[in-house]
Amino acid sequence: MxxxxxxxxxxxxxxxxxxxxxxxxxxxxxxxxxxxxxxxxxxxxxxxxxxxxxxxxxxxxxxxxxxxxxxxxxxxxxxxxxxxxxxxxxxxxxxxxxxxxxxxxxxxxxxxxxxEAREVIEETTVEFDMDDTKLVSSLNLEQRAAYDEILTTVERGDGGVFFVDGPGGTGKTFLYRAMLAKVRSQGKIGIATATSGVAASIMPGGRTAHSRFKIPLSCDDGASCSFTKQSGTTKLLRMALLIIWAEASMTKRQAVEALDNSMRDIMGIRDRPFGGKTVVFADYLLRVGNGTEDVDDQGNILLPEDICLPSTGEVDDLEKLIDHVFPSLDDNMSDSNYMTSRAILSMTNDNVDKINIRMIDRFHGDEVIYHSFDIAEDDPYGYYAQEFLNGLTPNGLPPHALKLKLNCPVILLRNIDPANGLCNGSRLVVRGFERNTIDAEIMIGQHAGRRVFLPRIPLCPSENDMFPFKFKRKQFPIRLSFAMTINKAQGQTIPIVGVYLPNPVFSHGQLYVALSRATAKRNIKILIQKEKPKEKANKLKDNPKKRKRPTVSLLTSMKNIVYKEVLTG
Known part of the structure; x- marks a missing residue:
């Protein structure tokens, strides 16, 4: 027009x-x-x-x-x-x-x-599937032993602290659901929390531990939670018979101690952990995760050959990884379960963006591009050009030009409404577009299947000193999630996983997180890409006739960065 x-x-x-x-x-x-x-x-x-x-x-x-x-x-x-x-x-x-x-x-x-306190109303009205009360009959021997011991403690009111340990796919969430259903079916209160919003969303009524317990973001030794003795949180915790905290080892020791200090205070029981409540901490550590896997003289660990893809150092290597993770893509683009049951993980946003761009170009349908509105808030004289601001993509923010297609998978970048499934890391599928809103469907966790409507929201980088000005981007708070960073995948279970490692991992526990997302060893493929020396690559570029058929090698070793003092601190 x-x-x-x-x-x-x-x-x-x-x-x-x-x-x-x-x-x-x-x-x-x-x-x-x-x-x-x-x-x-x-x-x-x-x-x-x-x-x-x-x-x-x-x-x-x-x-x-x-x-x-x-x-x-x-x-x-x-x-x-x-x-x-x-x-x-x-x-x-x-x-x-x-x-x-x-x-x-x-x-x-x-x-x-x-x-009545809002917190108590929320917990007493948590909707749980009555079928969860039947899960106990499907527990294996180890799960049943944990179930019986923990719930016996709950029924007697003795209190106790338990730690549930097990790799991904061994049924920890299955066990939590069974215990929560048993307590809640009797009209009693069981509190489900996790360190990350994604892990919390998997459990009925799950909330992040920081949100539920009002744990300060900056915790020092001897700290307490920020709720008062007259608050709704205090009333809820006094009434609760069971408290579950998943991914406990991902949080700081001081955060757990803050809850312990506050629980002892509000319960008036100083000589028992958490004031005599039954508390279940849940997580798991692998040999890769705790740094006990054998390494070579360069600090690299050897990965199983059957999960590694051969590398030539060419562009086609990445295409082969994509085909392993997304087989028969053309036939499954409208299958939301197919799209959200698989992802490729890498270390940096640059690598992830490269994969997502390839994937959305292969995806069928008309594309819609949403442009962000960017400003430098403390720039009254307009020193920073709009084109410069549009070219910035700080960590944790969506791109300036957000390219989407119907039924493509996306990941949420902010906590919008964690109690209702919209938390940082939630995976969704796009169902509709308008100029100022996006219709999406939650695909993971207890709220799977719920349709939600997302507006553009103002977003700022989490690191305030990233730029010499205060940068604000107004954009839909999502990114494509065919691929995501390893850090973003933390706390998620993704049945089929590809891991793209063109460069060595660079932070604590990164390799462990990448390897432990899939539900089975057969469902993970790793591409450790062979890098070409720059000088040699430039010569080949200048002299195409000297190019030779690329050599294929199976790279199976990778650095594993683990700060053991973190695990023992």
Whole structure:
């Protein structure tokens, strides 16, 4: 269509931000979203999108957000109050209070909670599959032994600290679900937490440990959690009979000690760990992970030959790895389970981006490109050109030009609503596009199958000193996830894994995390790419006639970086 100005044309192309993008975001979603999804999108916008006219958004979009309630209630005031209560609960699950936003006041007469603590309501209303109560009959001998011992302690009220140990795929989550179902089916409280949001999302009612226990982000020796004795968290922890903390070894010792100190305090029992509660810590360490695997004189470990792919140092090596991880891709692009049950892991965003670009180009369908809106906040004189800002892709941020296609897999880059499956690292599949919102489906964890609507949100790099200015990017908080960084995959179980190592690993535990994501040895393939000396490569480039058929070698050794003092500290 013909636009009346360059600005209007740029807005329609998504190259500059329009003044009414948040209004348009909700309006677009109203065409095909259920009212409950609209309310969640509204809450997400309040928390993450910095709206300037909150009350105006509310007034303009209350009717579509309340359509389901208006069918069964005739009083407009009652409908408005119910919508407000619903949004209040959503904001609370995101760690915010509705009183912080310019919305109508909630009338206590319509509040059904009767003053009960939000944390207690959340845990007592956790939905769990009744089939989980039958899992106990499927436990193996070792799982059953752990199940019986832990739950006997719960039933007697003796308290105790347990550590569940086992490699990926051995059924730790299966065991946790069985124990939680047993406790919750009796109307009692079992708390499920994990160090990472992804691991927490796998368990019914799972929350991150820092969120649930209010653990300070910076913990020193002797620290305590930040909840008070009169808080809802205190009431919840006093009522809880079982506490599970998965991926415990990924967190700092001081974080665990902070919970211990606070539990002893609120329970009034100083001489027993965690105030006499039954606490289960869960994780696992492999020989690779704890640094006991044999190494050569250069500090490299030898990997099994049957999981390594031959390397020529050519581009085709990566194509072979892609074909191993994504066989028959053309026939399975619409199969969301196929897409989210496999991924290629590498060390850096540059490697990951290279793979994702190849994959999305091979993917069928029309592409949609969303451009970010980038600013340097402390640059009043415009020293930094827009093209320069657009070219930056700091770690943890989406790219300026986000290329997507229907049914492609993506990964979430921020904690949007962890209690409802939208946490940093969640894997989704794209189901629909609009100019200002993306329709996606959660594919992993207890909320798998839920449709969600994502707006653009302002994002800043986690490292404040990365640039000599404060950089902010407004973009959809997702990346393609055909490939992802090894660090991003931490806490996830991915049935079929490829590992692309064009360079040695460079941080503690990186190789261990990469090797332990797959559920079976037969489902992992590793490409340690042979590097060409630069001088030789340049000569071959200048003299094509001197090129020879590439030699094939099977590279099976890789550096394993483990700081053993971390494991014993």
């Amino acid at each position: 013909l636009c009346g100005s360059f600005r209007e044309a740029a807005e329609r192309l998504g190259l500059i931000e329009a003044d009414n993008t948040l209004d348009d975001c909700l309006t677009e979603a109203e065409q095909w979203a259920m009212p409950c999804s609209l309310r969640r999108l509204f809450a997400t916008i309040l928390v993450h999108c910095e709206p300037g006219d909150v009350r105006g958004l509310w007034d303009r979009h209350l009717e579509p957000m309340s359509d389901d309630y208006r069918r069964s209630r005739t009083s407009p005031d009652e409908v408005e109050q119910i919508v407000l209560l619903d949004i209040r609960g959503m904001l609370q699950s995101m760690g915010k209070d509705i009183v912080d936003f310019a919305l109508p006041t909630i009338d206590d007469a319509f509040d059904p909670t009767e003053g």
